[in-house]
Amino acid sequence: MSDDKTLTKIPHFDGHYDHWSELMENLLRAKGLWSLIENGFEEPKQETRLTEAQQAQLDDAKTKDHPVKHYLFQAIDTVFEQILDRRTAKIVWDSLKKKFGGNLKVKKSLLNALRREFEVLEMKRDETITEYFARVMVVANKMRSNGEEMTDTKIVEKILRTLTDKFTYVCVSIEESKDIETMSVDELQSTLVVHEQKFRRVHREDEDQVLKIEGRSNSTSRGRGSYRGRGRGRGRAVFNKATVECYKCHDLGHFQYECPNSSKEANYAELEEEDELLLMAYVELHETSRSDAWFVDSGCSNHMCGNSKMFSSLDTDFTHSVKLGNNTRMKVTGKGVIKLFLQGVCYTVSDVYCVPELKNNLLSVGQLQEKGVAILFKDGVCSLYHPLKGKMAESVMSANRMFILLGETPTTVVNENCFQVGSTDESILWHNRYGHLSYKGLHTLTDKNMVFGLPKISTPTSPCEACVKGKQHRNPIPKRSNWRATE
Template structure:
């Protein structure tokens, strides 16, 4: 931040001791080095004996050292809380204050070894969590690594790189193999590794375009001897997926041309659309894979569905729950229709009403019958 004088910067804040000695000592050392006072803390200065003869230059040099030491002490007094300073007996020089803080909070060699052992254990056991991102994982590993370095452990960069690669989640297995094959881990830096893994992580999070398509499955019996949408007996036999002429389709009820049995005008409209004889299986609706998530707000267009179908009773504006039917799926299973009514939809600000919609509680997805929409038109 610039001060009122152009080109001058505000003085850096003195790091306050918050109980975390490792972090505070690093910040304070850097602060004192920037002021060119660190030598007073590290080595101190020699106080001459009483009544010792000193030249004028020596006396001037001693006065300068004392003045600098007073400045360092002032910084330390501002950084350390009063309750902590009261526990320090020797406060004559900045070196005495610094050494006392170091003994209190860093500990002696035995304590340091104990701390280092605990950090080594943490370093070996830390691994990436399934819900954790690369940045957070690297942050945890580097936090332990830096503490180990502070306590005297020789932490080579290749050691940290190999540790990170070993404990990534299974999603990164092929990436780890690719990195180990294409790059030399002895020369690979931590920053390069993190950058590479973040790029791959972003690819994981790219959502594929949702394809709202249904997989229509037909029973083998339909293709062999029954009548499906694309297979017929008599006229129009064995057309497969080729286009067909509806005019040549023969109804198995009235034996007239131009419509299927379930479209027959002589058929009782109140009869069950789905309940035909066993030897004439009809695909009435597309088979929705069970692993697809249920979406009450999504409607799928289905060219093989005989009626509109909805699985959520709350979407009906009118519902006759006394209506009962059986609907046969493409996988040869049956589900029960437990009502029929009207559903009101709102699309782009306009209200639409679907009539004669079957209420099927077991249905995982709402279906729009293309045939029923065409009949309405």
């Protein structure tokens, strides 16, 4: 008996009553104790006299009720104090069912939430087939426990719709070769797991091939003086790097890609321990001369702008210096705030350095991410997402592989004014409202009370200019021409 108790794993109550009650019922049925939960027993009143058989039956029920309560108390240790009446196991079970089982309205609300969760389920790119099936089945089992009819066909169709792009041709082949209506979830999972293992094997072979190619490229030499054997079966001479001539500087002892005199134009950030300087990438684009152009730069350590007029507020007491990728230095004359307009929305860019010698404006990717802005580089497009306002702007990669944002600064925004034309003469106003109706017609409407609220109309002294132009007659067409062509 002790061995049986030690091997028994009691399901712990986690707030999900339907799932827990199913596991607990199975455990109690296996122990032969479910009748105490289903039927229970009642203690007789003190005045009632029982026979020996009835008393023995009552004592046996009480004895068996203690193990059931022991299992329940171990399972509900987190909500044990919420159960007030704990006399019998049936009373404890019914109390849990009332508190956490919920009524029909609660189950319906929970089922609606589960339906929405089931609809928006999608496989993630870095997720395996087994992990995705586990997520789907957890939601499906919760829906089943709340009364939803979840057939295997419904789950299979859902999974085939929401797999990643690399499984597209697999889904098409499954739909063409097998009957989805009779296919089980386990059968679909085993089929997809086999294809997933094939994908991994092909991916590993590609990586091994890439490593082999890199190893061969590293063993090849570039430059004059490299030894190349001729013919078959001849021995190889010992490679001497001192005899290699660089194609760049024509010095001996190194290859072209190792040349110390080669100037690399790529953007980079440099850190020196001696000088506490700010880092930025060197950008020089002669074709871009607009002052409202901002370059999204991952090598720039801080936002920078060369036009002091673009700052809405500038602290000139702040001074610093920055070091570029070509080892030149520029002086920072201040730090301030710039209001940048992107797609009609004003954004405040703070902690921007004013560098008068800088020809282009730079937006630091690192500083944007510190402010909570999400930056996505995909398919040659850079997209910026505000944590609250959503998508801020996007930039298509230029010919020289740069991402440029064209915005509007407060200096370039033109104040738009709205003008209103007013008229004090109500007669002219109603004349215009009725589509330039004649004043005689307006008088008729007033005298015969054909329009309620129409004021007394008086004929103005000056005629309506629009009516005069509309009633002009064209000049008559002459019947005879004043001149004739001689030829």
